[in-house]
Amino acid sequence: MTLEGLPLAELGKLFAIFGGAMVLLYILRLRRRRVQVPFSPLWARVVVERQASSLFRALKRVGSLLVQLAIVALVVLALGDPKVGSFAGCTHEDERPPPPRHALLVIDASASMATIEGSCTQI
Amino acid sequence: MKGGATASAPRVETDALFDDAFLKRLEYLDLVAKKVQSTHERGERRSKKLGAGLEFADHRRYTPGDDFKHVDWNVYARLGKLLLRQYEEEEDLFVYLLVDASASMAVGRDAPPSAAGPSKATGGGRPISPALTKLDQARRLAAALAYIALANLDRASLVTFSERLGQRLLPARGKAQIFRIFDFLKKTQPGGRTTFHDAMRGFVHETKRRGLVVVLSDFYAQDGWKDGLDYLRYNRFEPIVVQLVDERELSPNLRGDILLVDVETQAEKEITLTPRLLDKYRAAHAAFSHELEAYAKSHQLPYFNASVQTPFDEVVVSMLRKGGLLK
Numbered sequence: 546m547t548l549e550g551l552p553l554a555e556l557g558k559l560f561a562i563f564g565g566a567m568v569l570l571y572i573l574r575l576r577r578r579r580v581q582v583p584f585s586p587l588w589a590r591v592v593v594e595r596q597a598s599s600l601f602r603a604l605k606r607v608g609s610l611l612v613q614l615a616i617v618a619l620v621v622l623a624l625g626d627p628k629v630g631s632f633a634g635c636t637h638e639d640e641r642p643p644p645p646r647h648a649l650l651v652i653d654a655s656a657s658m659a660t661i662e663g664s665c666t667q668i
Numbered sequence: 669m670k671g672g673a674t675a676s677a678p679r680v681e682t683d684a685l686f687d688d689a690f691l692k693r694l695e696y697l698d699l700v701a702k703k704v705q706s707t708h709e710r711g712e713r714r715s716k717k718l719g720a721g722l723e724f725a726d727h728r729r730y731t732p733g734d735d736f737k738h739v740d741w742n743v744y745a746r747l748g749k750l751l752l753r754q755y756e757e758e759e760d761l762f763v764y765l766l767v768d769a770s771a772s773m774a775v776g777r778d779a780p781p782s783a784a785g786p787s788k789a790t791g792g793g794r795p796i797s798p799a800l801t802k803l804d805q806a807r808r809l810a811a812a813l814a815y816i817a818l819a820n821l822d823r824a825s826l827v828t829f830s831e832r833l834g835q836r837l838l839p840a841r842g843k844a845q846i847f848r849i850f851d852f853l854k855k856t857q858p859g860g861r862t863t864f865h866d867a868m869r870g871f872v873h874e875t876k877r878r879g880l881v882v883v884l885s886d887f888y889a890q891d892g893w894k895d896g897l898d899y900l901r902y903n904r905f906e907p908i909v910v911q912l913v914d915e916r917e918l919s920p921n922l923r924g925d926i927l928l929v930d931v932e933t934q935a936e937k938e939i940t941l942t943p944r945l946l947d948k949y950r951a952a953h954a955a956f957s958h959e960l961e962a963y964a965k966s967h968q969l970p971y972f973n974a975s976v977q978t979p980f981d982e983v984v985v986s987m988l989r990k991g992g993l994l995k
Contacts, residue, residue, distance in 0.1 A: 577927040577938060583772035583917060584888035585930035585937055587956060591948040592939050 550626030560621045564614055571610045685807060686850045693981045694815045694846070697988075701816045704988045727751040761822040762839055762879030764905075765810045766871065767856065768912075770830035771931045772888045773803040774858035776916055776976075801976065802912040806884040807853040808980040809910065813882055814849050816984075818842060823879075826852055829867035830860035833874065861932040864889035868896035872903045882908045884974075887960055890933065894963060901967060909964045910987075911957060914976045918950050 548556070582588060658668035727740060730750035738752045814824040823841050826849060828834035837852045864887070871881075881900055887893045887909075900907045920941075928937045939945065957973065964971035972990070974983045 577925045578922075579927045579929055580920070580922060581775060581931045582928050583775040583886065583931055585928055585933070585935050586890075587888075587952050588928055588937060588939065588949060590952045591945060592937065 546627050546629045548625040548627050551624050553625070556621050556625045559624065560618060563617045563621065567610070567613050567617060571606075571613075685804060685854065686811060690808065690811075694812055697812055697981055697984050698816060698819045700985055701820070701988055704991075724753055724755060726754045728754055760841070761817070761820075762877045763814070763817040763822050763824045764839075764871075764875065764879060764881045765814055765824065765826045766867075766881060766883045766885070767803075767806050767810050767826065767828050767853070768830070768862065768883075768885030768887075769803065769828040769834055769856050769858050770860050770862040770888075771858055772862060772886055773806065773912070774801050775931050776801050776914055798977075798979075801858075802886050802914050803856070803858050805974060805976045805980060805983075806910075806912055807856065809974060809983060810882075810884055811846070811849055811853055812980060812984045815843070815846050816988075818845055824849070827871060828856050829871070830858075831863045831866065833867055833870040836874075839877070862889040863891050864893045864896035865891050865899065868899045872899060872905070875905075878904045879906070880908060881905045882910060884910045884912060886912045886914075887956075888932075893960065897963070897967075897969070901969075907969050909960065909969055909971045911960055911971070911973050912976065913957070913973060916976075918953060920946075 551559075652668075654668065659666050727743065728751065730739060730752055734752055738754075740751050740753045743749060743751050810826060814826065817824040818841065821841065823839040824845070825839040826837040828836075835852065835856065837849065840848065862885070864885075883897075883900075885893075889896070897907055897909070922941050925938070925940050928939060929935070961971045961973070963969075970987075970991070972983070972987050974980075
């Protein structure tokens with residue numbers, strides 16, 4: 546794979562900036578709004594949390610962050626205009642000579658080509 | 669309002685809690701209390717002791733040396749027996765007002781107060797500022813009940829409590845004492861946990877004279893409320909349960925992921941608040957209040973539920989009419 550857009554170093558910087566912003570937003574999102582209540586045991590009676598659901602919620606949060614980072618990575622990679630395998634070189638900016646080709650000439654030798662136009666025949 | 673007996677009693681500056689409208693309501697409540705009491709009977713507390721009162725209690729046989737003026741001559745004329753009339757002892761009633769001054773009573777100070785309309789108890793009049801917190805409502809109720817007791821020639825005492833017994837205003841008599849009570853209540857600051865049993869135990873040990881104990885609290889005690897109330901009953905006090913409730917706690921304007929922090933213990937709990945969870949919380953709170961009410965009823969203790977959103981005079985009038993406050 547070759548990068549025909551931004552160089553790898555630039556892509557790395559872009560990913561660091563946007564990826565870092567994603568992680569920062571994720572951390573800030575984790576900070577819940579603090580609310581003072583007069584008697585927490587009453588809330589404890591109604592919020593019965595199983596350990597499994599708590600673990601699932603944590604995994605879901607981390608998974609969503611990873612998906613978001615993957616999307617950022619793909620967008621940044623697209624800015625690098627990557628080219629893979631046979632598609633390499635198919636661009637108007639390519640200065641390499643095209644590969645050799647065979648040319649076939651077909652000459653019409655029918656009677657109509659003997660007609661004179663001007664000072665010579667068409668054939 | 670000027671004290672009747674002491675014209676020279678200092679005039680106290682009152683803030684929004686005990687403003688002029690509040691004082692006028694006190695006078696009205698005193699009239700209501702007297703009216704309610706007149707339907708139940710007399711001025712002063714009936715005692716089981718026999719003594720120099722005016723109410724006839726019993727007869728006893730005459731023994732040499734007794735005063736002849738107490739001989740029941742009607743009985744002698746009918747039965748030929750010398751019997752003495754005995755009367756009930758009239759004694760002062762001590763009314764102790766225990767005000768919960770823990771941190772949970774002051775939650776909601778920064779939230780907008782739910783508007784309580786003009787008081788229906790006095791037909792409107794100048795509206796008084798709504799209570800901001802349960803502690804504000806407890807202060808007003810304590811002042812009103814103390815005033816009724818003082819007007820009834822009973823002795824009123826105020827005590828604050830949280831994790832232990834707090835400040836104490838010694839029992840006093842006479843309407844003029846109401847200003848000292850205002851001062852005391854205005855200086856009360858909320859804070860600390862609620863350890864109900866320790867506070868009641870401290871109160872019982874420090875109080876010699878038995879009497880009525882009006883407990884003004886939300887009963888959000890970390891160690892529960894049952895042991896504390898039992899301790900009062902076992903030590904021959906007569907508890908009256910007044911549960912303070914703030915409707916805003918039952919309908920918080922919040923949704924989504926929040927971190928609950930207990931204002932007394934600083935314990936934290938992460939929850940995701942949904943309408944369904946809120947309904948469950950309201951049901952849990954209703955069950956909590958019901959448990960307290962059921963306990964009071966099972967032990968023949970007067971129970972009153974006082975909402976912060978209800979004007980204090982309406983609460984007091986309903987307490988007077990429901991009965992249990994006046995003897």
